[in-house]
Amino acid sequence: TxxxxxxxxxxxxxxxxxxxxxxxxxxxxxxxQKGSLRGTMMKLAALLVILYGGITLYKGYNFVAHPQMMKERMDKMHEGSTDGTLTGQFNGMKCAPGKCG
Known part of the structure; x- marks a missing residue:
């Protein structure tokens, strides 16, 4: 405010x-922190970290092994994001200098 x-x-x-x-x-x-629950939670946390690491490795492998697929996904994400510098519009809205909307 x-x-x-x-x-x-x-x-x-x-x-x-x-x-x-x-x-x-x-x-x-x-x-x-009491009793055997702490050991169970530590094992669960370790399992989740290993699982997340495996997912991250898989995504990294896909990025390296299939660069064309990743390029297509990136192009699709950027489709229609902004063309304000070329046409004076942003997602179909007319833009004034310093303002859009």
């Missing part, structure tokens, strides 16, 4: 609204 008092009010509201979540997180952390 442009007004300092409004900004302070927004920050105070955010801070007060965050307190219950932080207390819950502290309680949950203490609960998960």
């Amino acid at each position: 442009a007004d300092p008092l409004s900004g302070a009010l927004v920050m105070a509201t955010f801070g007060l609204a965050t307190i219950p979540a932080l207390f819950f997180l502290g309680f949950l952390t203490k609960f998960l």
Whole structure:
């Protein structure tokens, strides 16, 4: 916000609204550290990290092994994104200098 008092009010509201979540997180952390649940959570976390690493390696392999497919996907993502520098339009809207809409 442009007004300092409004900004302070927004920050105070955010801070007060965050307190219950932080207390819950502290309680949950203490609960998960007890007994065999901690070992189970560590194994689950390790499994998720390994799974995410495998997915990342697979995506990297596809990027290297099939460059044409990746180029087609990139071209499709950029299709119609902006042509403002050439035609004065952005996604079909007329643009004035410094403004679009």
